[in-house]
Amino acid sequence: MAVNWPGLVSIGVFYIVVLGTGIWASRKSKRQEKKCSGNRSEVAMVGGRNLNICVSIFTMTATWVGGGFILGSAEMVYDPTKGLVWAIAPLAFSMSLIIGGLFFVKPMRSKNYVTLMDPFQEKYGNKVSAVLFIPALIGDILWIASILGALGGTVSVVMDIHSWLAVIISAAVAVLYTLMGGLYSVAYTDVIQLSFMIVGLWLCVPFILASPSSANFTVAAVTKLHQEPWIGRLELEDAGRWVEDILLLAIGGICYQAFYQRVLSTATDAHAKITCYAAAAFCPILGIPSILIGAVAASTDWNQTSYGSPSPYEEGKAGMILPIALQHLCPFYVSLLGMGALAAAVMSSIDSALLSAASQLGRNIFKNIIYRGASEKLILMAVKVSVVLCGTAGAGLAMTTSSVHLFWIISSDVLYCMMAPQVICIFYLSRWVNYLGACFGFVLALLLRFLVGEPVIGLPDLMPLPWDKIQDDGTRYRLFPFRTAILLITLGTIVLVSRLAECLFEKGKLGINPPL
Structure with a gap:
């Protein structure tokens, strides 16, 4: 394997810049810790609640516009079975941020919470909250894995090195500066990373548009040239699945601690809401380069490029179409800038997910359950x-x-x-729910999701669903929005079981005091 040394050097320089920014920000964090000596752990988790609003907007935007967003948007547009109509991430993430700003900023900030698990512990007690924390932790770790996998695959395509090496180096850098400065390091490195991403990707777009091996991408949007039109089609039978995919990202987004960390780090409610709305406006704008690159890739005759035949889609590499396009449709040194932009997008989400999971483990599990008398120094150590x-x-x-x-x-x-019904209940149905309903809803959601199955991880579907479609390769494509059905069933179950438990308690047949 011939190593692309100029590419490695460029990525190395980018990592050094990011690490240097993280070290500088960690000094700012330590100064803030001295001012808040009684609450040093909160400085690491929410930045002392006085983060500059511009930095806050940058870090919120960078958190959502990550590797999955950038690579996924290009993949959907390029994929001849999907197309632009299925590139929903920019729209869905904007909706998530607007929903968060409208409905979840005020209730989270009103009681000076630090993590999303705080209201659960306040309402249900520590033991129940520890169980409810499991899907949140799994979600964060899988998010980290997704982001690192995106970077590993991208770097291996362009730099000709093993993906595992890129994964290890990237994880080490992100862990190092997150350890040193907590939210300050994460936020200020996000400013650098987002700037790299904006400049790098937009700089590549004109070169890709001018590629001689690509047809007019506006014509290819509605006309079959080298593959199906990249604008895509949305059949009536797919409408339920399409809406659910949007809701999956929009509603699921309000369950990430990374969102609340930024909401809680600002000085006022107004600043928190401005942060959400500004980031919501930036998401579609930052999705444009990926969409354009995917559209040009779908309009390209790959036989006329250095990539050759078969095409990336035929080789099963649609997910890596953005770095492939950078490598084969751009001049070499321009593609290096694009790679830096991709690395920036990926790194900006890794650190957020790391701090998100670590904050809840350190505060809600270690401090509130394992060792209630822990000092601030011990809590910080647990977070690290x-x-x-x-x-x-x-x-x-x-x-x-x-x-x-x-x-x-x-x-x-x-x-x-599993988490969205719980989050909705804790903030907006708190008077009508209790820990019994929460536990019953959690178990039911887990059972239903297990019975429905998941082909991508080999989990068999034991529960038949309506509107299934058998594809040409024999796989089953689910048209029924079963995830939304599980969410609604779980939501109703939490409320109904809670009310039933309340009635039994009033008759003296049941106690509902939460287990501590």
């Missing part, structure tokens, strides 16, 4: 150990499969089906 453990687990998973889509979808799936 959790960063290392989560980074190691995510990197390990990323090296087990080349499917980035696998981890990203399962992460969103787990949070949408």
Whole structure:
């Protein structure tokens, strides 16, 4: 394997810049810790609640516009079985941020919570909350694995090195600066990463559009040239699945601690809402380069490029179409800038997911359950150990499969089906729910999701669903929006069981005090 040394050097320089920014930000974090000596752990988790609003907007945007967003949008447009109509991430993520700003900023900030698990522990007690924390932790670790897998696959395509090496180096860099400065390091490195991403990807777009091996992409949008039109089609029978895919990302997004970490790090409610709405506006804009690159790739005769035949889609590499396009449709040194942009997009989400999971492990599990008398120093140590453990687990998973889509979808799936009903209940139906309803809903959601199955991880479908379609290769394509059905069933179950438990308690047949 011939190593692409100029490419490696360019990525190395980018990593050094990011690491240097993280070290600089860690000094700012330590100064803030001295001012808040009684709450040093909160400085690491929510930045002392005084993060600059511009930095806050950058870090919120960078968190959502990650590797899955950038690579996935290009893949959907390029894939002849999908097309632009299925590139829903920019729309869905904007919706998620708007929903969060409208409905979840005020209730989270009103009681000075630090993590999403705080209201659960306040309402249900520590033991029940520890169980409900499991899907949140799984979601974060799978998100980390998805992001690292995206970077590993991308770097291996363009730089001609093994993907596992890229995964290990990237995880190590992200873990290191997250350890040093907590949210400050994460936020300020996000500013650098988002800037790299904007400049790098937009700089590549004109060169890709001018590629001589590509037809007019506006014509290819509606006309079959080298493959099906890239604008795609949405059949009536697919409408339910399409809407559910949007809801999966939009509603599932409000279950990530990474969102609340940024909401809670600003000085005022108004700043928090501005952060959400500004990031919501930036998401579609930052999705444009990926969409354009995917469209040009779908309009390209790959036989006329250095890639040759068969095409990336025919080789099963649609998920890596963006780095492939950078490598084969751009001048070499321009493609290096594009690779830096991709690395920036990926790194900006890894650190957020690491700190998200570690904050809840350190505060809600270690401090509130394992060792209630823990000092601030011990809590900080628990957070740092959790960063290392989560980074190691995510990197390990990323090296087990080349499917980035696998981890990203399962992460969103787990949070949408199992956490979203709980989050809605804790904030908006709190008067009508209790820990018995929450536990029963959790178990039911887990059981239903298991029975429905998941082909991508080899989980058999034991529960028949309506509207299934058998594809040409014999696989079953589910048209029924079963995830949304599970969410609604779980939501109703939590409320109904809670009310039933309340009635039994009033008759003296049941106690509903939460287990501590």
